[in-house]
Amino acid sequence: MDVLSDVVAVIRTGRPRAAHVRWHAPWGQEFASVPGxxxxxxxxxxxxxxLPPDAEPVQLGAGDVVFLPRGSGHTLADSPETLVAAPACGPEGHELYDSYASDSVDRSGGSGPxxxxxxxxxQLDPxxxxxxxxxxxxxxxxxxxSDRHPELRSAVELLAAELENPRLGTDAVVPALLDTLLLYILRIWFTEQPSQGNTTxxxxxxxDPPVTAALHAIHRDPAAPWSVAKxxxxAGLSRAPFARRFAMLIGQPPLGxxxxxxxxxxxxxLRTSDAPLRSIAAQVGYTSEFAFAHAFKxxxxxxxxxxRRNN
Incomplete structure (x- = not known):
């Protein structure tokens, strides 16, 4: 797998949730912070x-996407002056997100637009x-x-259609589309950052093609007997320049x-399979179960x- 796909596969756990909600002005809804x-x-x-808690209000229009990677609390409203309802989100999740197997949610605040x-x-694995x-x-x-992020727009349209009009197979389609949406959001973000002057x-x-090539090699086959030279x-570089470049961008040396x-x-x-420890050790590059257990601990x-027992 490529790096970004692997990252999403590792961090996300449980079932993603979503809801298609109609708000009638005037309306305002607080979404409480949900760690994890x-x-x-x-x-x-x-x-x-x-309405972020510690920043200026941001006006959103049709097609705008907002992503909160740490589940930060925030508020949506038809106007910054509208009175806001109590939080719709608690530590166990969001009531709206359990609705995607039924009709769309209609939140009538008034008779406005x-x-x-x-x-x-x-849900993320901390x-x-x-x-x-x-x-x-x-x-x-x-x-x-209108001319940017067509793949993100297509994923949003497909997801909205499934949530607005659930049919046979919706329960299988929605989680897959949610994962696709997450990947597109992250891809766009990381792809567009260099234009803002980031160098590390x-x-x-x-x-960075050389570092990305090395990352893909690690993720493609973590069990391989990798060395800095390999x-x-x-990466297509000599050993010392590669090691410096990798550490500068990633924040740790290649073997780390x-x-x-x-x-x-x-x-x-260990969390998702019942494979014996010796098999898992081999899959991550350890011929000795003892050495694997030592490194894991x-x-x-x-x-x-x-x-495994605790998770």
Whole structure:
């Protein structure tokens, strides 16, 4: 798998949720902070205001996408002056997001203009947080453009159609589309960052062909006997320049990232499969089950067997 696909596969857990909501002005709704989750809001029709707790209001129009990678609290309203309802989101999740197997939600605030919003949430695994996500801001706003992000627009339209008119197979289609939407949002964000002058960090790394080639090699085959020299060959650079370049962009040396990714992959396998420990050890590059258990405990603070029982 490529790096971004792997990151999403590791960090997301449980079932993503979404709802297709019609708001009738005047309306205002607070969405409380939900640690361990990521959320998004997509304006499908009409307009509204995003009211972050510690920033200026942002006007949103049809087609605008807002992504909150850390589940930060926020408010949507037809106007910054509208009185806001109590939080619709609690620590156990969002009541609206459980509605996608039924009709669209209709929130009647009044008889004014209608705004249609696609609300969604992803549950994240805090133990598998990839450093790529740590570089994201608390709020990402992708404004609508008629000639930009056609794939994101198509995913939004497909998801909205399924939520507005559920049919046979909707319960299978919606989670897949939500994962697709998440990937498109992250792809667009990281692709567009270099134009803003970033020279270090994951945005720069994912747009740097040599480092990206090495990352893809690690993610494609974490069990391979990688060395700095072999990864440098994948990157098309000599050993020393590659090691400096990788560490500058990623924030850790190549073999440090390799070990971290192996142990993160092992944790996912322990949670999601009943494969024996020796098999998991082999899948992440360890011929010795003892050496694997030692490395795993050093990173996760517990033995692989105990981790599996507790998760």
């Amino acid at each position: 989750s990521a959320g998004f809001q997509v304006v499908l029709r009409g307009s509204c205001w995003l 209608v705004t249609v919003v696609l609300c969604g949430a992803y 133990s598998g947080t990839h450093p790529l996500l740590l570089t994201l801001p608390d709020l990402i706003h992708l404004p609508a453009h 960090g994951w945005a720069a790394a994912l747009n 990864l440098a060959t994948e 990232y390799l070990t971290w990714w192996r142990m993160t992959t092992a944790a996912r396998l 050093r990173m996760h603070g517990t033995a692989p067997g105990t981790y």
